Amino acid sequence: MNQERKVSVLRNLLERVQKRAASPRVAPAPTAVAATPLAPAPAPAVSTPAPQPPKTPARPGSATLPLDFGSDSEAASFRPPSAAAVEPPRAEPTSPAGAVSDRDASSQLESEAEQGPPSAPRLREVPDEELSAEEREIDEEEPPIETPPPESGRQDVTPSPSLTVSESEEDISITVTMEESEAPPPISPSLPDVAPMPMSAGHGADIHEVSGPQPRLALVSEPEIELHGMTPLSAIAEPVLPVAPAKPPPPPEPGARSLPGSSFRPQDIELAVPVAASAPSVLPATPSGVRPVPPPSAPFARTAPSVPDAKPPVSAAQTAPAQASPVPPGPDAGAPPIRLMAQPLADTAATPSPPVEIWASTLTPAELRGQVASFVGQNAKFEPRTFGELVRASIALGEEKP
């Protein structure tokens, strides 16, 4: 509101006061101001609003000014000079402050004065000098003052944490991305180191050592490492094969047999599982189930496949002579074969390696097996009916027959 308008309003008020002074009458006692403890004296005929509204929250009804007018007409015609500053667009959001008529403003103030809660803060009246000085201050500060929105208190709470979280998430994501991008391929570089190592009971630990030093990515790629661990098994089992492949595959190097760069072909790995636990020369099964085939002079010279193959692969025929076993791995038995297919590591993404096929067979001591079979056969065939027959058969044991 401009100064001229205020001045005009004050002039109007002054004129009315002068007219009333010309026709004196008794003014009613103030009620609203007397009820408030901050009102030291009855309000004069004209009361001005306190300079507090710009500092207090500008909620409609909460900062009502208890004005005391001499009559209803004055109250109706009165319009506080700082009403627009107190509630610029909020009292009438649809219309600008300057467009508000005096009647509307006065009616609004009247309704506020009447409908305001009794516990609402009452403002004391100030002298005219002080009021004018404060008005000037208000008028000077009016343009920069902007009433904060009612929910301004939430600005300190919600926006900051959200901003912080987003920043931290961005940091985390950036960090992970950089580690993943900087981390080398987990398996392919370690393959040349693992492949020439001999097969032992601690082979699993070796594999974990290869993939160990990646602290955070190791957890993510651990299953992948275990899956790829099958490939070193095949690479380790390959030196067991004494017969070199007759076909084109590249000549095996003693140091690195299954390099990722070399062409990988399907290999047959025999899992030797001893049956007789009392056999002295039976090696304990390795965790991976792959162990070297014993030499022909070993007590377990006979290799019998526990799970015969219906269709033995070509490489199975290559492994059979190495075992010095008169029984080839199982084409004569009719049991369904149990085979495991292991996907070896691919050296590059473009050339996937063919799968490795493995199966299990059983090594059984030939001598014990034969005796046990003979014993069971005797027990099955011999069924004496009389006591004499049993005693005579028992006596006949160990006697040389002519």
Place this chain on the structure above:
Amino acid sequence: MSNPPFDASKAVTFDLSRGQIQKDGTDPRWLVSASAVIALCRDAGGEAASTFARATGQSMGAAIAARFERAGGDVSAAAIDAVFEHLSGELAVAGFGRLSIERWGQALVLVLDHSPASESGDELVRALLGAAVAGAAKLDLECVRLAREGERARFFIAGRRGAEKVRQWLGSGVSWGEAIVRLHPAQPSRGDA
């Protein structure tokens, strides 16, 4: 032929008026301590103990054979269970333990549990069991103690050659099961054997 059942009722008669103990109306018996008999046999020597044990066992076997003969039968032709019932009954009445049999292939193995004769009395029991079976079946045989596992002792009924082989194998550390297996001839008919 009917196999006579073993009747343990009134098998032992205590004639207190005469101060005698009789079994099946035969010669008088003594009720003595088992440990005292074992100690006597140990002190008397192997031969004397074997003689004593064989005499005791032969009387048992003869009694069994007599029962079957009285029933019009023969122990050798009788069922295994019927003869075994009498054997175990005789040993139980005499206080030598509970008898059972095992058949490992062709081998007849007698298993004696809860016998008062412990490790030191196995030799006595061995001779007694051999004599009892031989007296019942009227066959010339030998008995070899295979092993003792706590209160259970196993004895193998064998011929002379078989008994010698088993004793030799057992002396060399071969288990009794493997010794019995070795006695059995190989079966060439089995393809994988």
